[in-house]
Amino acid sequence: MEQHTLFGDQAYAPLASRMRPETLDGYFGQRHLLGEGKALRRLIESDRIPSMIFWGPPGVGKTTLARIIAKSTNSHFIDFSAVTSGIKEIRGVMEKAESNRFLGQKTIVFVDEIHRFNKAQQDAFLPFVEKGSIILIGATTENPSFEINSALLSRCRVFVLNPLLADDILELLRNALNVLNSENEIKLIIDEKYLSMIASFANGDARAALNTLEMISTNVEAIDAGNRGPEQDDDDRGDPGTDDAGTGTIFVDDQMIEQFIGRKFLLYDKSGEEHYNIISALHKSMRNSDPQAAVYWLARMLEGGEDPLYVARRVVRFASEDIGMADSQALQVAVAAYQACHFIGMPECSVHLTHAVVYCALAPKSNALDAAYRSASRDAQDTMAEPVPLVIRNAPTRLMKDLGYGSGYQYAHDYEEKLTNMRCLPDGLTGHVYYRPTDQGREARIREWMTKIEELRKKL
Numbered sequence: 001m002e003q004h005t006l007f008g009d010q011a012y013a014p015l016a017s018r019m020r021p022e023t024l025d026g027y028f029g030q031r032h033l034l035g036e037g038k039a040l041r042r043l044i045e046s047d048r049i050p051s052m053i054f055w056g057p058p059g060v061g062k063t064t065l066a067r068i069i070a071k072s073t074n075s076h077f078i079d080f081s082a083v084t085s086g087i088k089e090i091r092g093v094m095e096k097a098e099s100n101r102f103l104g105q106k107t108i109v110f111v112d113e114i115h116r117f118n119k120a121q122q123d124a125f126l127p128f129v130e131k132g133s134i135i136l137i138g139a140t141t142e143n144p145s146f147e148i149n150s151a152l153l154s155r156c157r158v159f160v161l162n163p164l165l166a167d168d169i170l171e172l173l174r175n176a177l178n179v180l181n182s183e184n185e186i187k188l189i190i191d192e193k194y195l196s197m198i199a200s201f202a203n204g205d206a207r208a209a210l211n212t213l214e215m216i217s218t219n220v221e222a223i224d225a226g227n228r229g230p231e232q233d234d235d236d237r238g239d240p241g242t243d244d245a246g247t248g249t250i251f252v253d254d255q256m257i258e259q260f261i262g263r264k265f266l267l268y269d270k271s272g273e274e275h276y277n278i279i280s281a282l283h284k285s286m287r288n289s290d291p292q293a294a295v296y297w298l299a300r301m302l303e304g305g306e307d308p309l310y311v312a313r314r315v316v317r318f319a320s321e322d323i324g325m326a327d328s329q330a331l332q333v334a335v336a337a338y339q340a341c342h343f344i345g346m347p348e349c350s351v352h353l354t355h356a357v358v359y360c361a362l363a364p365k366s367n368a369l370d371a372a373y374r375s376a377s378r379d380a381q382d383t384m385a386e387p388v389p390l391v392i393r394n395a396p397t398r399l400m401k402d403l404g405y406g407s408g409y410q411y412a413h414d415y416e417e418k419l420t421n422m423r424c425l426p427d428g429l430t431g432h433v434y435y436r437p438t439d440q441g442r443e444a445r446i447r448e449w450m451t452k453i454e455e456l457r458k459k460l
Helices: 039-045 062-072 087-104 117-129 166-183 192-201 207-229 256-263 275-289 291-303 309-327 329-344 350-362 368-382 398-402 443-457
Strands: 052-054 076-081 104-111 135-140 155-158 188-189 249-251
Touching: 039 062, 039 249, 039 309, 052 062, 062 076, 062 135, 076 329, 087 104, 087 117, 087 207, 104 291, 117 135, 117 329, 155 192, 166 188, 166 291, 192 256, 192 275, 207 256, 275 291, 275 309, 275 350, 291 309, 309 329, 309 350
Parallel strands: 052 135, 052 155, 076 104, 104 135, 188 249
Antiparallel strands: none
8 A cells, every 4th residue: 555646647757667566576686586486575575574674776776666665565655755754753753654554554654865864854754663563664775884873774674675687677778668669659669779878878877777777758849849859740741761561760870879978979788799899908918017908998888887896896806817926916905996996987987997017007017816716616625524723723622622722833933033834734634835936026035034944944
């Protein structure tokens, strides 16, 4: 059950509002929560909704999901805005919810942008959530751990909504295009590559993608009106593009797309082969110490609409996989670039990624850490049953001590050289070597130090 005014008149609503699904089956994305058998879907279908917080970026379906819950559960639904409501409005809603409770009816209060409520406003919900007068559903783009009072947060389940996949947005755009063409006399023809481009630039935000499509459609109507002229009859209008059946059509081209996304069309598919080709080109250019090529491939990815955090994660991986101990500063630079991307986003963070990419390209190279882990991983998989040597086992109880746990342990700090001859590998792996430092950068000094350690250990 829901309030009569919840959805309102859709006649002149934006396309994003008109495309809102009203059932779980029509909902795009969030399969980790709403797929068959998943926790949130089971709660909705069984009408056992707890108070909860939806945390995710804009345009991923937080409000839409709350409205679906309104239609799917036997509850009175109140849509509440943290931007326009104060404590007085909260108390009025709570009084109504309390009355409904005495009549045996549940009330779901949906609070959009709940992070905008201050502590006092959030506290006003607490007693009603606590005694079950309302089921609170809050939506936020901010980390609830920092923005929601701990007392209120502890009484809510947090569900993380992820950015929509490009394929989900693409399917949504196809449906929306059909809706627009059914509403308008002039048909909009958009090649699949352009729909994919809009989906890619939306960066997981369905609302942004639909708004772009609607702007293109509105522009088409303006083109049609200009072509017809003020004195042309609707049945004898000029034709910006006519198919064989005589139906007016307009074909979207590169120039029109550029007007609405502000960038030239680039051959780049974030989920297709070109995506993997270009990230491979970036990685291999850095590995080959070619900063010019590395910056170019970085620009190709960012200008093609790639998520900067994805690029930053790949650079962080590269810093240890291909540089490692040869220059440990590379990892710090890469992590700092990731944090900068998270803080400020595109386009500002492009310079931070350039900083990290150029640094990594020019740094001395070593894959010794990657090789060490791969070798150790193979041994680990083959020797899972190998026991930990008794000498380095923990012995928190008397029984463990009696069984010899920790017996003979040598505390390195008690020795002049800060090392001992104590064996730490399992018996079956004694003498195995995984990390083999190269002569690149700082790793050359590390290799000398490791040689010295082994000489000292032999003396012991």
